[in-house]
Amino acid sequence: MAVWTRTRGRMMADPGLVVAFAAVGALLVLFVLYPAVRVLAHPRLADYLAVPQNLRWVQAARNSLVMMLLSTLTATGIGFLYALATSRRDLPLRRLFQTLSILPLFAPPFMVAFSYILMFGRQGLVTKTLLGLDVNIFGWQGLWLVQTVAFFPFAALIISGVLEQVSPTLEYAARNLGATESAVMRTILFPLARPGVAGAALVVAISVLADFGNAVVIAGGYPLLATEAWFRIEGLADLNGAAVVVALLIVPTFALFVLERYWVAQRVYTAVSGKGTRIEQPATPPPIKWLLFAACAVVAILVALVYVGVLAGSVASVWGYKWGPTLAHWRLGLAQGGAQLLTSVKIGALSALLTSAVAVVAAFIATRETLPLRRAVDFLAVLPAALPGVFIGVGYLLAFNAPPLILAGTAWILVLALSFWHIPFGYQAARAQLKQIEPSIEEAAQDLGASGLRVLWDIYLPLLRPAFMASFIVAFIRAVTNLSIVVFLVTPRNLVATYSILAMIGGGFWGAAAALTTALLAITLVSVGLARLLLGVGLRPIGGA
């Protein structure tokens, strides 16, 4: 009681802060918690109990778990190898490999699948034209390949982060005590990377479970939870069924998320050392080096093919038959989808702005120790990372189609859904940056008479500008390329580019789809370029959040 009174006393001493806290708290409750609760509460208990009798759903759930295991295994394995290789400073073409592995993080989420159909499908450039094979890439095997390529970058990025923390001195110490090269790997590098690998596997598993874009493009006939939710609504207008399916999906996703955040993330070894000399890494022995190089090269080619496929697809006359160049697809694509491209950019920019603003203020509030419930703010700000896009999509459909707030059919429902889904990216970036700021800076400001909000405005906002901009760019790119949420929320009045591309692929207009995808890709790459220019750094630090 005494504690509460004191806390309240201190809170009331700073009304501006309390208002900001209430505003952010209300937004998070309304746009994160409320839709989630609506999804879970929508089906009746009987609907949940009837799930085991629905063979299609049982099949979808089983398939989702199988895909999760397969793709997580390969994506994490390749990610680990890739991270290990690029952590060697003397790896040839190291920078190129690093850049190539980051690129897919900013590609539209269906792009790998689409491009691999063009490259390795029945009409595939590689399979049919170059190798003369008749390959059916549609189905779980194709999805496995595609998800491996699409999600290994997450694993590589996370594991790299851990490996980079390993001081080269540890390698020297082990060598000094009699360890051979392979013993150094076995006894030092692998064990130190283990928590990173575990964390990476969990993040990849969540992404695989939630993957809608690749699954719908390459494995439409293979029942999966993420796609099933959409088929329920698209074909059958079965909102209740969709809610049940995404509720099923949330069970493993949320469990993995909790495991990652509260168990693995705490176990990463921090290097024990004071100030140390910066010493160069020992040279990698040539056989190991070239082995790693070969592995990287294979993966890099697979990544490069994703881009080659889409680009070639947009200019080849008739894919698989007539390879001569044409601009017809671009003309068709831009005529049909140019306006939607513009809508995508508008909605993306607006939502990214909202994401960054809310995220930065939420991060600031979560560090105020005088505020009660700040842990709740923290939880709500990272929660969307545990929610698959299809879950958010169904959630917004259920929550804002009826009073108190009716947004269905407007562009605002898209903006809000995308904004709040991407909050964790901005939030984590801002929290990381806040950690870098010395508490004494704030104490100095307070000492000179600044209130809580004043401290945010004068001290933290200027210092948080890089985090704000980084979060803006990432949120923008993800919003512009999003498919899993928009398929649920678009209306004929607010069509966006990704939705049109999906329709074009479905309708067999591969060239136009490729042209629009390329245009979308160009927009995201320009944004990344701008971010590099404005921030002076790449997007690596936040790409894996």
Next chain:
Amino acid sequence: MPEAHVRLRGVSKHLGTHLAVDDVSLDVPEGAFVTLLGPSGCGKTTTLRMVAGFYQPDLGEIRIRERVVNDVPPHRRNTAMVFQEYALFPHMSVTENVGYGLRMRRVPRGEARRRIAQVLELVGLSGQERKFPHQLSGGQQQRVALARALIVEPEVLLLDEPLSNLDAKLRVRVRTEIRQLQERLGKTTLYVTHDQEEALAISDQIAVMHGGRILQVGGPADIYFQPASRFVADFVGLANFMEGQVVDAHHVRVDGLILTLARPIPGRGRVTLVVRPEMIRMVPAVQNVEPALQGRVTATSFLGTVTRYWVAALGGEWVVDVPAPGHEVLRGEVALLLPSDRIHVLAE
């Protein structure tokens, strides 16, 4: 003259385009504690790392007990090293860290256990076996690093600024312990530091390095009282310098004052003289009857064991340390008396 255990002959090493070590020759006698002392970037750590085998010399040779080891990889050298940042394996317990070298040498489990217990006892870490590095204090981590190096019974023990991550008090205590342990085990030791006080306190021999070269090798007292150059005099403690004209083998004229030197002066003409602050006697000018330098006190600082004076004399600033604090602080005009046996003539 004991046989040199580690011998460097004409060793040079480039790091990138920078000549980090330039024609270094050094003998480390069996069982001796030799320190490489110098400012950062002087090449001392690079030299040490060449002895460990992390770098190969571009020129020259390194012998350990008459065997040229230039091409021997680090894991076959048995030159265990204690690293500045300790380099403890964060995922291993104290036992696993200390036992790592034995594991790499495939020492049987039972013997390993016995030796681990023994060495932990030696460094005073018994009872901490199951802890991980992050659960230990800085001083304890330092001991684990030392134990991990000692347990493999290295031919030569290498220490790279092992005390720089400890606070001042602990630093003094641990360095005494390291020295006692080294003497007890009779382990040939090569030590690197930039701290001159540490070097003086711990070493049998000190090699002062600068710009990749060894400027002087000698016992701590030699280095301190008979520096070979201005750099050594300045780096190893505080020093007062004065220019003088040699009169004869035992007398130098400094600004009208004839100083007497106990040791004969090599050479003629102009020379530079060095006097340590604590060797100067200082009295109020009015009480003085002996020939002395005249000066004026410009500042004083009470340091506990001594009071330090800055005195304007001979157109420069002199530092004088007066022991026996608690005495009245001198002000104004003073006379500086220079003892004939503690004035050193620089060879250059």
